[in-house]
Amino acid sequence: MQFDLIVVGAGAAGLLCAGMAGQRGLRVLVIDHADKVAEKIRISGGGRCNFTNRDAGPTNFLSDNPNFCRSALARYTPQDFIALVQKHGISFHEKHKGQLFCDDSAEQIIRMLLDECAQGGVQHWQPCTVTDIQQPERDGGGFTVETSRGPLQCSRLVVATGGLSIPKIGASDWGLRLAQRFGHKIVTPRAALVPLTFDAQDWAPFATLSGLSLPVIVSTGKGKTQGRFVEDLLFTHRGLSGPAILQISSYWQDGQPLQINLSPDADLATMLQAAKSDSKRQLGNVLGGLFPQRLAQAWLERLGLPSQRPMPECKDKDLQQLAQQLQAWQLTPNGSEGWRKAEVMRGGVDTRELNSQNMESKRIPGLHFIGEVMDVTGWLGGYNFQWAWASAAACARSIEAKL
Missing domain, CATH: 3.50.50.60 (FAD/NAD(P)-binding domain)
Known part of the structure; x- marks a missing residue:
């Protein structure tokens, strides 16, 4: 024919x-x-x-x-x-x-x-x-x-x-x-357009956050090969997904770190410092008002900061480190799904x-x-x-x- x-x-x-x-x-x-x-x-x-x-x-x-x-x-x-x-x-x-x-x-x-x-x-x-x-x-x-x-x-x-x-x-x-x-x-x-995974041991502190979603800024690479997106991120048992991660996965190369800002619309360091000056609330309650409670608790445990500590008793360097970790989180995937x-x-x-x-x-x-x-x-x-x-x-x- x-x-x-x-x-x-x-x-x-x-x-x-x-x-x-x-x-x-x-x-x-x-x-x-x-x-x-x-x-x-x-x-x-x-x-x-x-x-x-x-x-x-x-x-x-x-x-x-x-x-x-x-x-x-x-x-x-x-x-x-x-x-x-x-x-x-x-x-x-x-x-x-x-x-x-x-x-x-x-x-x-x-x-x-x-x-x-x-x-x-x-x-x-x-x-x-x-x-x-x-x-x-x-x-x-x-x-x-x-x-x-x-x-x-x-x-x-x-x-x-x-x-x-x-x-x-x-x-x-x-x-x-x-x-x-x-x-x-x-x-x-x-x-491409695929969830990213992490070493099981490194990911253990975050595996309990599976199902949690929030808007972020995520980026990877430099210069002409850089990717940067403002989208929602989703925690999974094995790593990260959601539109933000699917987008950045097309730019990510093996061995490259991701940079994630978990609070893209706020100056977190300034907000925590203001809470220390103006409030006697506990650190966990303040952070839980800015992020999903599970995420706030996981981050405090990761940094060894007691959630019950009153804000006036928090050290400035601890609050600065907390803000930096949450707004400039750097982590390296071990692969994808x-x-x-x-x-x-x-x-x-x-x-x-x-x-x-x-x-x-x-x-x-x-x-x-x-x-x-x-x-x-x-x-x-x-x-x-x-x-x-x-x-x-x-x-x-x-x-x-x-x-």
Whole structure:
């Protein structure tokens, strides 16, 4: 069977690319090894899909080639995808910092993408495994794709197989292996948007705080590689999670410390000194009025400060140390919860070997990579979906122009 375009991967990027290409008159086939399409969409945003962020721009993405994403993001914006959502009558709301969610269900986004594919006459083979791809002839003869349902021919091949996160929903390294086979470099993949863990012995004083959440400022790294976020932090039995930690995990490198300000809106040293001068209350009660009680008690025990000590009897140096510890807490993770808990992959196909206008390989004409399989990683909050849409659109529009 002959197709103009075969898309391997029926996720966010693959389905949008297929639908757009099909509606431009191309004969398109989507192949996926899973029984269901777009599982990552289905489970995202607590089942309501954080499908984009109103404020998405190049500064919200990480890559070893940071300028690569600029062109695609500029040519298919959050407003473009919002218009598509509105066209299909899907109601949505903004939850936090530009994050847009379906009012009802993530299934609406999946249905929308499938409807767009249907309008373009896109064919689907699922479940179907790609067993081999023969390198195209030098004269541009296209690709031979061997599958579990038989051989195929196509002029262009789009790899939209996603990253390695959440293996239980079918994550695979197939796209990375194919890229390497065709001579592409791979930026070492690692788990991103993922909870961080700590040595069990070092973490023992904080394990009892599991479930406690509070707003913080968290940072790591220096200069151009520094990350800094003002978000909520969540204590767990094994370490730290919550939006603040998921965000900073994309910037964190092995061996690097985190800096955490547990009281971002206050000058804690001044407040404690004022309480010493003006109050006879106990230290534990004062600190418990500024932080969750469990956190206040854990910190006093960690520093060996009696919670029952009246404020006037507290030494200035103890109060200064307490404030410094709480507002400049430095600790070094020993790792992360890994692919099982990661929301996305950092790293992937090196974009320095791809064309930023159309996502096409500079090594193999007619071979394209879109979405998470590339070394482009967005922040938490709808940014990675926006990259899926933008890279898919850049690819689909360019293929129409060339065929």
